Amino acid sequence: MCWVAWNKLTKPKRDGGLGFRDIEAFNDALLAKLSWRILMNPQCLLARIMLGKYCKHKSFLEVGGKQTASHGWQSILIGRDLLKTNLGKAIGDGEDTSIWKEPWLSLDKPIAPMGPAHQDTEKLTVSELWNSQTKSWNKEKIRLLLPQWETEILLLKPSCMQLISPNGFCKILCL
Numbered sequence: 001m002c003w004v005a006w007n008k009l010t011k012p013k014r015d016g017g018l019g020f021r022d023i024e025a026f027n028d029a030l031l032a033k034l035s036w037r038i039l040m041n042p043q044c045l046l047a048r049i050m051l052g053k054y055c056k057h058k059s060f061l062e063v064g065g066k067q068t069a070s071h072g073w074q075s076i077l078i079g080r081d082l083l084k085t086n087l088g089k090a091i092g093d094g095e096d097t098s099i100w101k102e103p104w105l106s107l108d109k110p111i112a113p114m115g116p117a118h119q120d121t122e123k124l125t126v127s128e129l130w131n132s133q134t135k136s137w138n139k140e141k142i143r144l145l146l147p148q149w150e151t152e153i154l155l156l157k158p159s160c161m162q163l164i165s166p167n168g169f170c171k172i173l174c175l
Contacts (some may be wrong), residue, residue: 010022028078028079028082030079031075031076031078031079031082032079032080032082032083033079034046034076034079035060035076035077035079035080035082035083036079036083038050038051038060038076038080039060039061039080039083042060050073050076053073054066054069054073060080061080061084061087063077065077086110087110091104091126094125094126094127094128094129094130095125095127096125097125097126097127098123098124098125098126099113099117099121099124099125099126099128099129099145099146100112100113100115100117100121100122100124104126105149105152105153106152111152113146113149121145124145128141129141129142129145129153137153137154137156139154142154
């Protein structure tokens with residue numbers, strides 16, 4: 001018999017609770033932390049072992065879970081999926097950021113342009129929308145390829161500073 005409701009026990013001590021943690025949320029946070037470590041430090045022992053075993057043909061962010069994978073790896077993938085919902089793309093010089101396949105349009109949420117990409121524009125990168133001589137966006141090319149996203153793209157200000165939005169997304173734009 002429970003004399004006190006669980007939500008009262010999990011309140012912080014300063015609010016009259018006992019400060020118990022929500023075990024599921026705490027576990028998810030730890031799994032996301034492990035995934036972040038694998039993503040940011042692929043030379044650590046854990047990352048080398050796991051990536052060598054499960055990520056031979058795809059990157060860590062793209063690999064799918066297999067039924068035959070270990071329980072530990074499946075748990076790490078749960079943490080990775082939590083990270084992916086709030087993960088943005090650091091643009092850098094734009095050479096390795098695909099216009100059509102990666103979320104680069106917004107600091108608030110991960111948005112990638114949708115639409116049928118023509119065969120000749122399918123492999124374009126963000127750097128090809130930037131005019132390096134005038135140090136500004138190539139408005140004509142943006143209007144030709146992504147007219148519905150023109151205002152959002154033009155709002156992205158080139159800089160080498162790391163920008164972090166209130167939601168925790170990060171962009172680095174060094175064009």
